Amino acid sequence: MTQNVNEPFSEAEVRGLYRAIHERRDVRSQFRPDPIPAAVLARLLQAAHHAPSVGFMQPWDFLVIDSVSIRKDVLAIFDSENEKAANNYTGEQGANYRSLKLQGILESPLNICITCNRSRGGTHVLGRNSIVETDLFSTCLAVQNLWLAARAEGIGVGWVSILNQAQLSQTLRLPPEVYPLAYLCIGYVSEFLDQPELQAKGWRSRLPLEALVHGSTWGERLQDQSLHKALLEIEKTV
Amino acid sequence: MTQNVNEPFSEAEVRGLYRAIHERRDVRSQFRPDPIPAAVLARLLQAAHHAPSVGFMQPWDFLVIDSVSIRKDVLAIFDSENEKAANNYTGEQGANYRSLKLQGILESPLNICITCNRSRGGTHVLGRNSIVETDLFSTCLAVQNLWLAARAEGIGVGWVSILNQAQLSQTLRLPPEVYPLAYLCIGYVSEFLDQPELQAKGWRSRLPLEALVHGSTWGERLQDQSLHKALLEIEKTV
Secondary structure, rough: OOOOOOOOOOHHHHHHHHHHHEEEEEEEOOOOOOOHHHHHHHHHHHHHHHOOOOOHHHHHHEEOOOOHHHHHHHHHHHHHHHHHHHHOOOHHHHHHHHHHOOOOOOOOOEEEEEEOOOOOOEEEEEOOOOOOOOOHHHHHHHHHOOOOHHHOOOOEEEEOOOOOOOHHHOOOOOOOEEEEEEEEEEEEEOOOOOOOHHHHHHOOOOOOOOHEEEEOOOOOOOOOOHHHHHHHOOOOOO | OOOOOOOOHHHHHHHHHHHHHOOOOOOOEEOOOOOHHHHHHHHHHHHHHHOHHHHHHOEEEEEOOOOHHHHHHHHHHHHHHHHHHHHOOOHHHHHHHHHHOOOOOOOOOEEEEEEEEOOOOOOOOOOOOOOOOHHHHHHHHHHHHHHHHHHHHEEEEEEEEOOOOHHHHHHHOOOOOOOEEEEEEEEEOOOOOOOHHHOOOOOOOOOHHHHHHHHHOOOOOOOOHHHHHHHHHHHHOO
């Protein structure tokens, strides 16, 4: 992208990174049907592919799901799981839950499933001897790269997590060693909301950052009082 | 960050996002001891806190580990796990493995552990009924936000994955419901390498992107030939 990777980022470049982080949303309702041009989609997939991975394992694959028939099958899995989930809530919370739109499987022009091949790289993957789940964690990092790149391109992404993974694997014909880590709906949007939808709808609020930051061990106060002050200060800005 | 979240990103803003993605490295050897200013560290932690999370659960906490004593204890855990890992390799590969530097726990000015509180948000977290690991996945997205924000700020991050999580939890005095998802070394660097270190040292190469992209089901060819072409084309650019 640039000739010299050690060139400091310009002010606008830094701003672009932080904009993507702060203005990214989990989109369910604002998808427009316009197709994503191939060159743009290639940039998003390449961004995902350049995520960090344990031992440079690169355990991910990408299913670009345009088939409406496959998407209808996935929606049926969602509907069944979501009905079970709704039954966890009663009264006002139950009504609130049922009023939320939690997927855009058919409204978005494209779905992408990012998978994790748990056998890639053989028996001993460097750095994966102690924590075997690091392959799944690596694949998550690819998801976030794609999500942020999409945001910079003006494209929304929504992660559908209310799915039965065994049924999804069958629908997508995944081999047994391949885990469907993230099922994403993706497309241009009518607008990006100015705050997370679950917060806007009163489901749950953002936690105060400074309450989540500890010192060297759990519950220990920060040694550095200037960091504590900076955390309180920065909360006012977003 | 901007007044209107729906303002399209400028060319420089888009470039900043892609630079962070493509020029990010897993740093082990290039740390400088200079401290990270509080205001900068606050921006990185805020970036992590603005990651997506299942049901807006925000399951993460951040341990800002400046204690050298705690870091020495963590290094001892690493050394023990890494010795076990090295024994998985023999001959030339074993020598190559032992020559790799896989952590910068003491050379970096700061370590950060990003944890996942698996009980946060109560028994029923929206979107987490089908796949219970989505809290861990959410925490990974926070890791990547921090990693990319650090890169834009000229700060390197290295994820130490060769650790025993039970021993690490004990050292960091984590409550039983809190999982130490990512142990990170963080600091300014003498340089960012122009390619991943494991690739430069011949351990493993980047996989061709177009071989990882499928159609609507596993192994199915892309319907969209223009995407196939765009994937081949984009591989030449990075």
